[in-house]
Amino acid sequence: MNRLTFDITMSLDGFIAGPNATLEQPLGEGGEQLHEWLVGLASWRETHGLAGGTTNRDSEILEEAMARNGATLMGRRMFSGGAGPWEDDPNADGWWGDDPPFHTPVFVLTHHPREPVEKQGGTSYTFVTDGIEAALGQARAAAGGKDVAIAGGASVAQQYLRAGLLDELQIHVAPLLLGAGVRLFDEPGGDPLALKVARVVESPTVTHLRYEVEK
Amino acid sequence: MNRLTFDITMSLDGFIAGPNATLEQPLGEGGEQLHEWLVGLASWRETHGLAGGTTNRDSEILEEAMARNGATLMGRRMFSGGAGPWEDDPNADGWWGDDPPFHTPVFVLTHHPREPVEKQGGTSYTFVTDGIEAALGQARAAAGGKDVAIAGGASVAQQYLRAGLLDELQIHVAPLLLGAGVRLFDEPGGDPLALKVARVVESPTVTHLRYEVEK
Numbered sequence: 001m002n003r004l005t006f007d008i009t010m011s012l013d014g015f016i017a018g019p020n021a022t023l024e025q026p027l028g029e030g031g032e033q034l035h036e037w038l039v040g041l042a043s044w045r046e047t048h049g050l051a052g053g054t055t056n057r058d059s060e061i062l063e064e065a066m067a068r069n070g071a072t073l074m075g076r077r078m079f080s081g082g083a084g085p086w087e088d089d090p091n092a093d094g095w096w097g098d099d100p101p102f103h104t105p106v107f108v109l110t111h112h113p114r115e116p117v118e119k120q121g122g123t124s125y126t127f128v129t130d131g132i133e134a135a136l137g138q139a140r141a142a143a144g145g146k147d148v149a150i151a152g153g154a155s156v157a158q159q160y161l162r163a164g165l166l167d168e169l170q171i172h173v174a175p176l177l178l179g180a181g182v183r184l185f186d187e188p189g190g191d192p193l194a195l196k197v198a199r200v201v202e203s204p205t206v207t208h209l210r211y212e213v214e215k
Numbered sequence: 216m217n218r219l220t221f222d223i224t225m226s227l228d229g230f231i232a233g234p235n236a237t238l239e240q241p242l243g244e245g246g247e248q249l250h251e252w253l254v255g256l257a258s259w260r261e262t263h264g265l266a267g268g269t270t271n272r273d274s275e276i277l278e279e280a281m282a283r284n285g286a287t288l289m290g291r292r293m294f295s296g297g298a299g300p301w302e303d304d305p306n307a308d309g310w311w312g313d314d315p316p317f318h319t320p321v322f323v324l325t326h327h328p329r330e331p332v333e334k335q336g337g338t339s340y341t342f343v344t345d346g347i348e349a350a351l352g353q354a355r356a357a358a359g360g361k362d363v364a365i366a367g368g369a370s371v372a373q374q375y376l377r378a379g380l381l382d383e384l385q386i387h388v389a390p391l392l393l394g395a396g397v398r399l400f401d402e403p404g405g406d407p408l409a410l411k412v413a414r415v416v417e418s419p420t421v422t423h424l425r426y427e428v429e430k
């Protein structure tokens with residue numbers, strides 16, 4: 001369908017990572033609890049090269065998102081695993097290893113021109129220096145009629161949202177109050193924006209809320 | 216059941232009011248959009264002395280909450296309609312008029328001792344100066360076996376939550392990005408706290424998420 005989507009896990013109190021994130025603990029203190037619903041799922045384990053795991057309504061939601069996704073957009077911090085001195089190394093090869101979990105062409109928003117990189121498992125990295133619309137255009141062309149997913153971070157997603165380019169937002173609300181950390185929606189967020197509830201799926205460990213962005 | 220509950224509408228980006236609240240616009244700029252799901256409901260209109268309105272799944276949720284509620288707790292700002300010089304007038308009679316929408320005994324947390332006030336429609340105000348546990352004890356005694364509801368504000372609810380006294384949290388998530396305003400969960404919120412998903416109810420205009428606070 002070539003829609004632009006953003007899919008992320010958020011605590012009920014609005015955080016997508018705990019405080020004091022490091023390269024070793026990229027989700028910050030307590031942040032791993034956000035992904036408790038995810039890490040045991042067979043479909044999540046498979047994308048990370050792991051066997052076994054659970055199949056349930058949550059894994060169906062994840063598989064659905066992966067099946068729709070033909071290309072991925074991300075910011076440079078997401079590519080390099082977080083903020084820090086390493087992100088200024090133009091030869092850094094990304095934080096995601098030789099067989100990254102994206103399994104699609106990935107378009108990285110950056111200010112540093114760089115040659116594309118091919119990885120295993122269908123992931124390639126293309127570095128785009130001429131802005132979010134150009135990156136979206138390249139991603140759509142690469143997606144082969146499928147959707148384009150924003151992998152993060154939050155500020156990149158906000159830029160697409162506020163530019164009127166995002167079609168769909170799916171938030172997996174973890175039943176957790178983190179108390180501190182990195183907010184998905186940080187002030188100032190611009191004028192109020194109405195969304196349309198597209199789907200709600202309940203599970204014991206997370207609530208999947210899907211919204212359409214009204215144009 | 217004599218449980219302590221807190222029930223509030225929050226935008227998807229975590230706000231319970233827009234910015235720049237005034238006595239005339241207590242929900243701040245854009246904040247009235249939060250309550251769009253509510254104000255047309257027959258059960259909401261009835262508590263505010265208005266006829267007519269819609270009956271649907273949303274009104275059932277609201278009626279259920281009202282039926283369970285035997286007493287109400289609130290902070291002094293909530294009682295007086297917001298922050299401002301009027302809140303220091305010990306004789307202020309509250310912002311909610313002669314027939315307030317609470318229809319139960321209300322216990323107001325304050326530092327100013329004051330005689331109780333009787334209003335129409337079953338609402339009375341009792342002013343409690345010796346802390347949140349004392350106020351809860353008085354509210355439970357007055358609730359006649361029913362639940363006690365925190366009417367707000369957010370900081371009062373957080374105090375009960377962080378003291379381990381809150382049993383249940385129901386958040387009505389409005390499909391809306393307010394962008395700025397008053398957050399329900401403001402930093403610093405303390406250590407991470409896991410909740411249990413108790414119920415999810417979907418409607419076209421709002422998503423009702425109910426959580427149990429694990430003890």
